[in-house]
Amino acid sequence: MSSPAADTGTDTDTPPPPLHRLPFTPARPPHPTTLPDGTPAWLVTRYHxxxxxxxxxxxxxxDLHEVGAAGSTADVAANPASLFNQDGAAHRRLRATVQRAFTPRAIASWQPWVAAAVQQSVDALLAVGPPADLVTAFTRPVPFAVTARLMGLDGDGPDRLDEGRLRHWTLALLAQGGGDQEPEQDEQAGRTEALAEFGAFTDELIERRRRSPGPDLVSRLVxxxxxxxxxxxxALAFLVLGLTASGNESVTGALGNALVYLLAERPEHWRRLTDPVVTEHTAERLLHYIPLGDDEATLRRATSPVDVGGVTVPAGAVVAASLGSANRDPAVFPGGIEADLGTPLDAPTLAFSVGPHYCIGAWRVRLELRESLRRLxxxxxxxxxxVPLEQLSWQLGGTTRSPAAIPVSW
Incomplete structure (x- = not known):
């Protein structure tokens, strides 16, 4: 989950670049690297x-949930109960359970109200008028409305969850340490309290859904x-907790970073997004080239010797697979991010991984981004x-990074 320090060092004294300018190791054969915590690894960067x-x-x-990070890692990424941190029989059972909740029929039934949630935020933006901040007016309200409806948290009973409380809990869950610097005692105590509240809410929610199921995703999972x-x-509780929090934050980041890139770097493309076909290709390209977070690599451990790109990775070695480098491999994607955004990608994106750990929420990010871009x-x-791109401020300190504000007018 962490960037190999030997290849992509960062200067903490300077503002971070927007994610579409994040540097990645060029695609080349697998080679040794060192992770931020000093762990030796093999860095893999070519698409295939x-x-x-x-x-x-x-x-x-x-057994990789504590490997790679220089400081403390986010609970959602480091917890061994996470779906992401399991393999083998336990992972297959949990994954199969999730797939039974995310059936194509269920996803199709959710699409109309995702579109309605997007349009509601667009209408609210129009009603208030310019100027506006797209973060407070759009990129946070849209994912929250979808999360609340999807998880059945938008009613009037004990399950109701307001945006402020979910954001408070989400920031605690996704919080990461800043390198070697430990959080202040009061800050850590507040985070621990927030996580305890979130955990208790999730446990009670699961029990209520078990006693009285509804049409929401939590009921389907239970x-x-x-x-x-x-x-x-x-594992069930952490799955529900993660889908509620990290899914919401991931979409907020994807929307914000996509809008920053389009408005700052590709304004000539904006009006083309009224075409649904152009928007579909654009959304896929933006998800492909703009990472969902700062982390360069996702980690694996070799259980036996493995030949990767003509290089033998020994048994027991850690492998850092760079999705960002792979998605920029010029042998597969010669046009890069500067290519026509309205055309299909040359190969399927690895933004959501592939294989047994393919992101279960990919459908949601794609749908919300397409609907948001076209309707806006x-x-x-x-x-x-x-304001110029260089003057934007950033929400830092989690598994995702996104603009703290996007001041706009029209």
Missing amino acids: DVRQVLGDPRLTRN QAADRDGGIAED ATALPDLRLT
């Missing part, structure tokens, strides 16, 4: 090599887990940033 690593059963996520059996309660461009063809 990374695809192999992500799908090879000899390369596993087991019912599938109870039917399948063999799913640990902590249709309603606001003259939308523009009111």
